Amino acid sequence: xxxHKATPVGGSLMTPTTWTLLVIFLIGAALTAWRFTVxxxxxxxxSDGYPWxxxxxxxxxxxxxxxxxxxxxxxxxxxxNKGKYHPLVRxxxxxxxxxxTVAAIGIIIDVGRPWFIWxxxxxxxxxxxxxxxxxxxxxxxxxxxxxxxELSPAFLEKWQDSGHTGLASFSRGLxxxxxxxxxxxxxxxxxxxxxxxxxxxxxxxxxxxxxxxxWHTPWLPFLxxxxxxxxxxxxxxxxxxxxxRAFGRQREDKMLASLSGVTxxxxxxxxxxxxxxxxxxxxxxxxxxxxxxxxxxxxETILFLVPAVMLAGxxxxxxxxxxxxxxVMIALAGSLYRFDSxxxxxxxxxxxxxFPSVPEVVITLGLVAMEIMVxxxxxxxxPILSGTSPMPAHRK
Amino acid sequence: xxxxxxxxxxxxxxxxxxAAVSAVPAVASEKRxxxxxxxxxxxxxxxxxxxxxxxxxxxxxxxxxxxxxxxPLHDAPxxxxxxxxxxxxxxxxxxxxxxMKQQCMHCIxxxxxxxxxxxxxxxxxxxxxxxxxxxxxxxxYCQVACPYNVPKFEWEEANPRIIKCELCNHRLAEGKEPAxxxxxxxxxxxxxxxxxxxxxxxxxxxxxxxxxxxKIYGExxxxxxxVLYLSHVPFEKLGLPELGDEGVPKLNRTIQHGVYKGMIAxxxxxxxxxxxxLRNRRKDDKGGES
Numbered sequence: 001x002x003x004h005k006a007t008p009v010g011g012s013l014m015t016p017t018t019w020t021l022l023v024i025f026l027i028g029a030a031l032t033a034w035r036f037t038v039x040x041x042x043x044x045x046x047s048d049g050y051p052w053x054x055x056x057x058x059x060x061x062x063x064x065x066x067x068x069x070x071x072x073x074x075x076x077x078x079x080x081n082k083g084k085y086h087p088l089v090r091x092x093x094x095x096x097x098x099x100x101t102v103a104a105i106g107i108i109i110d111v112g113r114p115w116f117i118w119x120x121x122x123x124x125x126x127x128x129x130x131x132x133x134x135x136x137x138x139x140x141x142x143x144x145x146x147x148x149x150e151l152s153p154a155f156l157e158k159w160q161d162s163g164h165t166g167l168a169s170f171s172r173g174l175x176x177x178x179x180x181x182x183x184x185x186x187x188x189x190x191x192x193x194x195x196x197x198x199x200x201x202x203x204x205x206x207x208x209x210x211x212x213x214x215w216h217t218p219w220l221p222f223l224x225x226x227x228x229x230x231x232x233x234x235x236x237x238x239x240x241x242x243x244x245r246a247f248g249r250q251r252e253d254k255m256l257a258s259l260s261g262v263t264x265x266x267x268x269x270x271x272x273x274x275x276x277x278x279x280x281x282x283x284x285x286x287x288x289x290x291x292x293x294x295x296x297x298x299x300e301t302i303l304f305l306v307p308a309v310m311l312a313g314x315x316x317x318x319x320x321x322x323x324x325x326x327x328v329m330i331a332l333a334g335s336l337y338r339f340d341s342x343x344x345x346x347x348x349x350x351x352x353x354x355f356p357s358v359p360e361v362v363i364t365l366g367l368v369a370m371e372i373m374v375x376x377x378x379x380x381x382x383p384i385l386s387g388t389s390p391m392p393a394h395r396k
Numbered sequence: 397x398x399x400x401x402x403x404x405x406x407x408x409x410x411x412x413x414x415a416a417v418s419a420v421p422a423v424a425s426e427k428r429x430x431x432x433x434x435x436x437x438x439x440x441x442x443x444x445x446x447x448x449x450x451x452x453x454x455x456x457x458x459x460x461x462x463x464x465x466x467x468p469l470h471d472a473p474x475x476x477x478x479x480x481x482x483x484x485x486x487x488x489x490x491x492x493x494x495x496m497k498q499q500c501m502h503c504i505x506x507x508x509x510x511x512x513x514x515x516x517x518x519x520x521x522x523x524x525x526x527x528x529x530x531x532x533x534x535x536x537y538c539q540v541a542c543p544y545n546v547p548k549f550e551w552e553e554a555n556p557r558i559i560k561c562e563l564c565n566h567r568l569a570e571g572k573e574p575a576x577x578x579x580x581x582x583x584x585x586x587x588x589x590x591x592x593x594x595x596x597x598x599x600x601x602x603x604x605x606x607x608x609x610x611k612i613y614g615e616x617x618x619x620x621x622x623v624l625y626l627s628h629v630p631f632e633k634l635g636l637p638e639l640g641d642e643g644v645p646k647l648n649r650t651i652q653h654g655v656y657k658g659m660i661a662x663x664x665x666x667x668x669x670x671x672x673x674l675r676n677r678r679k680d681d682k683g684g685e686s
Contacts, residue, residue: 036554037554038552038554039550039551039552039553039554039556040549040551040556041551041552042552046551047551048476048477048539048545048548048549048551049545051536051539051540051549052536052540078669078672078673078676079669079672079673079676081672081676081679081680083680110535111533111534111535111536112532112533112534112535112536112549112550112553112555112556113532113533113534113555113556114533114534116530116531116532116533116534117533119514119530119531119533120513120514120533123514123531126514126515126531127513127514128509128510128512128513128514128515129652129653129656130509130510130645130648130649130652130653131510131511131512131513131537131652132648132652133511133513133535133537134513134514135652135656137513183670183673183674183677184670186673187666187669187670187673188666190669191662191665191666191669194665195662202648202651202652203537204540205647205648205651206507206510206511206537206540206541206644206645206648207540207541208507208543208644208647209543209637209638209639209644210540210543218647218651221651221655346540348545349545349635351475
């Protein structure tokens with residue numbers, strides 16, 4: 001199993017790619033500073049009709065779903081005891097930790113008074129247990145921490161061999177403790193996303209009368225949960241394929257193939273529940289009568305079904321290209337579903353419109369750039385990816 | 397692999413099914429009632445002459461800066477906004493016109509209160525929905541949730557607040573009426589105890605059959621509102637949405653409390669997942685030794 005041991009990729013940290021990403025991030029950071037001085041009105045396309053826009057719909061709602069790789073793979077490895085997927089765990093956890101961190105930063109930029117956020121976790125007596133958003137907030141705060149702790153063995157492994165004896169012995173001690181405690185931490189790492197990913201569906205469910213009937217259903221929490229798991233697997237496939245190309249490591253083709261089989265089933269389930277629910281509640285006719293909304297609904301459905309079919313047979317799964325394309329589509333499908341339910345199908349009444357402003361887009365790009373940059377730097381420095389042949393180290 | 401997939405999907409379906417089933421009995425749970433000390437307003441479109449005295453009085457009473465953004469010469473807000481808690485709008489069509497007064501409806505089961513994470517928005521004294529600065533992080537979920545589009549956000553402030561009608565509760569404390577009701581020259585909007593207002597609205601409907609649409613908006617709509625409307629044109633023309641008789645946050649509350657009751661289900665799931673992993677690890681250890 002030695003080829004499955006995670007090793008740092010090595011190589012120089014600052015390449016033209018990481019420099020470019022850094023510049024994009026810095027531009028976003030500067031715009032963020034400006035946003036805090038002028039307020040949300042001048043800096044965004046948001047309004048009293050569309051109080052939530054790109055930052056919530058993409059950075060938070062879609063971003064955390066795409067960051068469900070860690071959750072989805074952990075379910076397979078630890079609950080269904082598929083140890084063979086183990087090499088996928090660390091990179092998936094890293095993508096998740098970064099994705100959730102970006103979402104948390106996105107929330108801080110989006111809310112009007114982030115200096116009061118600290119009051120949410122400590123105001124236990126004031127918690128509004130009716131509020132799905134409270135649950136999301138608490139879970140996401142906790143989960144960001146859990147993810148980084150889950151990933152910490154990757155850091156500790158490296159630091160154990162550090163020349164600095166204090167750090168090395170600290171890391172060894174912590175590693176021993178982590179070995180024992182990890183199971184209960186991993187369990188938390190699966191419970192929290194189960195809770196808040198479904199609750200992201202509940203959050204927009206409260207918009208009830210203002211959310212289009214094709215999207216509004218008591219099944220929103222279930223649909224959000226199911227689709228985030230599929231998105232998690234899709235991201236793992238994409239991330240594994242891309243990193244094997246970028247860092248010249250062995251691919252986990254067989255592993256990805258059976259992962260894709262699971263994903264296909266989840267996608268069929270999602271579409272089936274959606275349609276059965278619509279027909280049971282007599283909303284079937286809306287599939288054709290709602291113009292633009294019907295079109296968006298069908299577009300989503302096609303984006304969910306095509307990869308489901310592509311991955312249903314073992315022939316499609318045998319080819320890494322097919323799996324990759326299907327995974328891109330799944331990520332798009334889940335993202336569109338989230339954009340539609342948070343923005344497109346949200347109708348605050350006549351006279352309101354929303355389109356993201358340039359600063360909104362650039363700040364989002366800056367966050368994504370930071371996410372990719374940190375991913376590259378961490379896999380080069382720490383044992384996260386498996387099956388790499390370490391490049392000669394130029395750094396330091 | 398197949399077994400894994402099947403049991404995995406079964407598990408998911410079961411989780412969803414359980415959530416849905418456990419939600420069913422709670423749906424029948426009691427509807428929220430207006431509090432005993434509830435006060436409110438009754439607006440009657442047949443009496444309103446559109447003089448907007450109430451808009452000016454509201455600005456003064458609530459210390460709001462004039463809204464000259466639409467027209468630099470006049471305090472002329474276009475809609476409810478960060479400087480306007482109360483507004484009169486005109487609805488006009490062939491041969492028919494009506495004024496419409498908009499402000500917070502002070503719902504009996506408010507969506508904004510259901511949304512608010514640590515209770516910045518709450519139904520406080522007299523059932524009035526008020527906003528408390530120290531509990532608000534500016535997430536704007538109240539704006540997403542409110543079916544009447546009432547809470548407004550200070551978009552141009554670096555430290556923004558939520559602005560909405562609080563039924564002049566600072567004036568009520570001094571024994572006065574809400575400013576809009578006090579200045580109305582035609583008593584188109586009146587202030588009173590919720591029960592009295594409802595009785596008055598019913599009396600007007602009975603005394604003048606044919607004058608009004610035969611319904612009191614807010615008696616049941618969206619679970620009921622403490623601001624009631626009588627109108628001679630259909631309510632949806634005035635921008636009052638058809639919400640049904642259920643409180644808007646009821647579905648969310650049902651699911652949220654069904655799934656998370658006493659945190660039993662999450663705790664059980666947590667322990668179950670930990671136990672499965674422990675078992676898996678022991679199995680692996682044994683497998684490794686033999």
